[in-house]
Amino acid sequence: KAGVTQTPRYLIKTRGQQVTLSCSPISGHRSVSWYQQTPGQGLQFLFEYFSETQRNKGNFPGRFSGRQFSNSRSEMNVSTLELGDSALYLCASSWGGGNEQFFGPGTRLTVL
Amino acid sequence: AQRVTQPEKLLSVFKGAPVELKCNYSYSGSPELFWYVQYSRQRLQLLLRHISRESIKGFTADLNKGETSFHLKKPFAQEEDSAMYYCALRGGGSQGNLIFGKGTKLSVKP
Numbered sequence: 316k317a318g319v320t321q322t323p324r325y326l327i328k329t330r331g332q333q334v335t336l337s338c339s340p341i342s343g344h345r346s347v348s349w350y351q352q353t354p355g356q357g358l359q360f361l362f363e364y365f366s367e368t369q370r371n372k373g374n375f376p377g378r379f380s381g382r383q384f385s386n387s388r389s390e391m392n393v394s395t396l397e398l399g400d401s402a403l404y405l406c407a408s409s410w411g412g413g414n415e416q417f418f419g420p421g422t423r424l425t426v427l
Numbered sequence: 428a429q430r431v432t433q434p435e436k437l438l439s440v441f442k443g444a445p446v447e448l449k450c451n452y453s454y455s456g457s458p459e460l461f462w463y464v465q466y467s468r469q470r471l472q473l474l475l476r477h478i479s480r481e482s483i484k485g486f487t488a489d490l491n492k493g494e495t496s497f498h499l500k501k502p503f504a505q506e507e508d509s510a511m512y513y514c515a516l517r518g519g520g521s522q523g524n525l526i527f528g529k530g531t532k533l534s535v536k537p
Contacts, residue, residue, distance in 0.1 A: 359527075418470045
């Protein structure tokens with residue numbers, strides 16, 4: 316079956332702009348989690364959505380938000396971009412969150 | 428606070444040598460521990476989880492609650508084991524929030 320897909324794969328934005336990233340989970344998976352990966356902080360949990368509801372949230376400012384649609388696809392949005400938001404954003408899907416998480420290839424965001 | 432510590436950024440061994448990747452965690456309850464691996468140009472993928480108690484690709488990991496450790500071991504390293512290894516913790520329940528360590532890069536030399 317097809318794996319987790321993320322679009323776009325690469326993105327360049329400037330400070331102050333906003334960005335929307337998309338994640339399509341494996342068919343049948345209802346949980347989507349988002350992570351930020353940077354060289355300094357490593358992999359950090361952003362939030363998790365399950366059946367269109369945010370179930371968990373990491374320690375990130377309100378500029379980071381997300382949503383999940385009825386087909387389980389998820390988007391995350393970052394408003395008022397800062398240089399420090401440059402990172403690889405990974406999403407992972409699982410059947411129910413507590414099961415094995417399958418990761419996508421990530422979206423590389425560069426903020427200039 | 429929940430925390431995962433991987434003390435080694437880089438571990439270099441020769442082929443055939445034993446490997447031990449260290450992982451220590453901080454969690455007050457009963458955590459679920461995982462090892463994830465990322466091979467060059469591939470996605471992050473689950474290697475093993477402590478509740479499965481199985482050996483994957485020759486790797487094993489035992490949860491030691493007394494020492495709050497979950498070290499990854501393999502008796503004889505292979506060149507194809509070269510990758511980034513991440514230890515992760517989930518604080519119980521059926522939720523999808525993993526706390527990751529910063530990773531250890533394993534390099535297996537011929």
